[in-house]
Amino acid sequence: MTIIQFRDLFRSTLCYQFRYSEIDYMFKSILVSFFRFKPTIIGLNPNKLLTNKQAIKLNDSLSLIKKNCPLQYVIGKAFFLDLEIFVNKDVLIPRPETEELVVWSSKYIKNNDEVIDLCTGSGCIALAIKKMNPFTHITGLDISKKAISLAKKNSKKLNIEADWIVADITDYNEKGKKFDIIISNPPYIHPDEIPNIHERVLNYEPEFALFTPKDDPIFFYKYCINFAIKALKSAGKLFFEVNPNYCDQVENQILKKYFSNIKIKKDFRGKNRMLSATKL
Ligand SMILES: C[S@@+](CC[C@H](N)C(=O)[O-])C[C@H]1O[C@@H](n2cnc3c(N)ncnc32)[C@H](O)[C@@H]1O
Structure with a gap:
């Protein structure tokens, strides 16, 4: 089959799920990622014949x-700010809201700061912060060994230096080390929200990266804050991505007791999505 015949097969197979513009973008991304074709190949050489191996890859x-697997998992990579990072089913696909958190927090990061990214997953936050602020020292922490192994792979590929720790934030003590900045995008979807979540997320992204316990929608924030109470320097700053439904709870139930200067920031969709606070 030729490239254009495959493009048409993608269109006819996926047209009930996606718009043509989305299908064409996915098709092009697959050609570029797997076969290193130039993005212009569809326009310039539409009748190029594909090999059997290439046809098998495209069919797969x-x-x-078709089964709603996100494109990023199909091609094994995602963009986060100006970084191209590896992703797989052990980690969340980085979201644009999280890019906003990184850009916001970076304005407060100074040379020589010690920064830790709790619940780092693919390492996207940690790596982007270090890229934007090269004279900082950054650590990424996650409970998942597989996530940390992918974060290390990303770190190596991008040539961005960071320390990586496998640890459970509910049971973690950084003995004696103090940080200037703590940042986190922890799991924050409450199980009651499942009916509103697309099957693309539910069926493919790791459950432990998405959900809070049923009885406590701010569970992970409590532990990140406990960690910050001990490990954040005085006047150090905490940055969270938050669930807009529980932003007030994070602020009122816990942050107000130990932190000052609490700021809430809306994301590009106009939802309360980011929160920062300063240690008293
Ligand atoms: C919402 S994902 C965020 C991943 C990444 N920071 C991002 O923004 O794309 C949450 C991450 O928290 C990790 N996680 C879940 N429970 C944890 C725990 N108890 N301690 C540390 N990390 C945990 C998951 O493995 C997952 O990588």
């Missing part, structure tokens, strides 16, 4: 996308 990708 098509059936994954």
Whole structure:
């Protein structure tokens, strides 16, 4: 089959799930990622014949996308700010809201700051912060060994230096070390919100990266804050990505007791999505 025949097969197979512009973007991304074709190949050489191996890869990708597997998992990578990072089913696909958190927090980061990213997943936050602020020292922490192994792979590929720790934030003590900045995008979806979540997320992204316990929607924030109470320097800053439904709870139930200068920031959709606070 030729490139254009495959493009048409993608369109006819996926047209009930996606717009043509989305299908064409996915098709092009697959060609570029797997076969290193130039993005212009569809326009310039539409009748190029594909090899059997290439056809098998395209058919496999098509059936994954048909089953609602996110493109990023199909091609094994995602963009986060100006970084191209590896992703797989052990980590969350980085979201644009999280890019906003990184850009916001970076304005407060100074040379030589010690920064820790709790619940780092693919390492996207830690790596982007270090890229934007090269004269800081950054650590990424996650409970998942597989996530940390991917974060290390990303760190190596991008040539961005960071320390990586496998640890459970509910049971973690950084013996004696103090940080200037603590940042986190922890799991924050409450199980009651499941009916509103797309099956693309539910069926493919790791459950432990998404959900809070049923009885406590701010569970992870409590432990991140406990950690910050001990490990954040006085006047150090805490940055969270938050669930807009529970932003007030994070602020009122816990932060107000130990932190000052609490700021809430809206994301590009106009929802309360980021929160910063300063240690008293
Ligand atoms: C919402 S994802 C965020 C990943 C990444 N920071 C991002 O923004 O794309 C939450 C991460 O928290 C990690 N996690 C879940 N429970 C944890 C725990 N008890 N201690 C540390 N990390 C945990 C998961 O493995 C997952 O990588």
